[in-house]
Every structure is written in C-alpha cells, then in structure tokens.
Amino acid sequence: DGGITQSPKYLFRKEGQNVTLSCEQNLNHDAMYWYRQDPGQGLRLIYYSQIVNDFQKGDIAEGYSVSREKKESFPLTVTSAQKNPTAFYLCASSLPNNYEQYFGPGTRLTVT
Amino acid sequence: DAKTTQPPSMDCAEGRAANLPCNHSTISGNEYVYWYRQIHSQGPQYIIHGLKNNETNEMASLIITEDRKSSTLILPHATLRDTAVYYCIVRAVHYGGSQGNLIFGKGTKLSVKP
Numbered sequence: 001d002g003g004i005t006q007s008p009k010y011l012f013r014k015e016g017q018n019v020t021l022s023c024e025q026n027l028n029h030d031a032m033y034w035y036r037q038d039p040g041q042g043l044r045l046i047y048y049s050q051i052v053n054d055f056q057k058g059d060i061a062e063g064y065s066v067s068r069e070k071k072e073s074f075p076l077t078v079t080s081a082q083k084n085p086t087a088f089y090l091c092a093s094s095l096p097n098n099y100e101q102y103f104g105p106g107t108r109l110t111v112t
Numbered sequence: 113d114a115k116t117t118q119p120p121s122m123d124c125a126e127g128r129a130a131n132l133p134c135n136h137s138t139i140s141g142n143e144y145v146y147w148y149r150q151i152h153s154q155g156p157q158y159i160i161h162g163l164k165n166n167e168t169n170e171m172a173s174l175i176i177t178e179d180r181k182s183s184t185l186i187l188p189h190a191t192l193r194d195t196a197v198y199y200c201i202v203r204a205v206h207y208g209g210s211q212g213n214l215i216f217g218k219g220t221k222l223s224v225k226p
Contacts, residue, residue, distance in 0.1 A: 042219065092156075099146055099203055100161070101156075104155050
C-alpha cells in the first residue's frame with residue numbers, strides 16, 4: 001500500500017534535548033511538508049521541500065531543522081531552541097504544484 | 113491568497129445531508145477552493161476541490177456560487193464516521209516554483225449525531 005508513515009506516534013522528551021521525527025513516503029511524490037498543530041488550532045507550515053536536496057522555510061521554522069537527502073524521506077529535528085515544542089506534528093507529500101496533499105498519521109511530541 | 117470564513121461548529125443527524133458553508137469573498141480568478149477534513153488525532157484527508165464548476169466525487173459534492181464568493185461542501189448521507197473538523201482552503205496554483213503549501217484555519221467541527 002502506498003502512503004506516508006510517521007514514527008513514533010507518541011514521543012516524550014526532556015527540555016533541552018533535540019529530537020528527530022521521522023517521515024517516509026512511498027508515493028513517489030517530489031514535494032514534502034511539515035506542519036505543526038496546537039490544540040484547537042489549524043495547521044501551521046514549518047518547512048517544505050519541492051525536490052531532493054532543497055527545502056524552504058515555512059511560517060514557523062525557528063527552532064526546527066530538516067534534511068531531504070532522499071526523495072522518500074523528510075525528517076524534522078526539533079531543536080532545544082524551539083521555545084514551545086509540545087505539539088502534534090504532521091508530515092505530508094504531494095506532486096509538484098498540486099495542493100492535494102497526503103498526510104501521515106502524525107507524531108504527538110511532549111516535552112517536559 | 114483569499115481568506116476563508118467558516119462556522120466554528122455544526123451538528124447533523126446521521127443519514128441526513130451535511131451542508132458545510134464557506135465564505136471566500138476575496139477569491140480571485142485563479143484560486144481554487146479545496147476541502148480537507150481531519151478526524152480527531154489523525155492527519156487531514158483531502159476531500160475535493162474546484163475552480164468554478166460544481167464537483168462531485170465518491171466522498172462529497174462541492175457547490176460553488178456563480179460569483180465564486182462562497183461554496184458549500186455537501187456530504188449526502190452523513191455517518192458517525194464523518195464527525196471531523198472540515199477545512200475550506202483557497203489557494204492559487206502557481207506554475208513553476210510554487211511553494212505548494214496550504215493554509216489551514218480552524219475549520220468547522222462537524223458532529224454527526226445518531
């Protein structure tokens with residue numbers, strides 16, 4: 001089955017630690033995205049990548065970093081510089097210039 | 113990009129049609145209307161999109177007014193599994209070098225009741 005996987009589903013970290021969230025897709029999509037969702041809120045774009053080895057900052061990139069070394073993978077690192085890292089993180093992918101995005105199941109990160 | 117306005121919540125009886133409105137009065141000619149939904153604690157799911165003609169697929173119908181300033185998503189026979197937050201998004205398609213990102217607001221929380 002084609003789709004997007006995110007792991008783990010729940011993640012707990014201590015404040016001051018960096019943490020990397022995994023996102024893998026086998027849809028052969030060129031474009032991939034990371035969003036953050038806080039309780040009762042819509043989604044906000046963190047980073048996106050239209051092609052391998054290239055990525056752009058979204059609306060709330062501060063405190064986050066990404067890499068896109070392979071077409072199927074777009075990991076997100078939440079660094080200790082992110083002031084409020086506790087949130088629900090969603091990864092998505094799409095064909096280029098296509099707004100029909102396919103989302104993964106999300107990772108719920110809790111930092112204490 | 114045009115902004116959208118949706119009611120924060122709606123109820124619908126199971127088996128009845130759910131009609132979810134969206135206002136996008138500042139929409140411009142090259143902007144599409146997209147609908148997504150998000151079931152609790154899951155990733156959003158694409159439903160349908162349209163430019164100016166009405167559209168229908170296996171999930172829903174999208175009715176866009178002639179002046180394109182508003183649209184309605186119709187779930188013809190709502191089930192309990194349709195309980196979710198529904199997002200109306202307006203976005204132009206840029207050819208070449210598009211950012212490709214969608215702007216999700218707070219959406220409409222649809223509760224389907226037995």
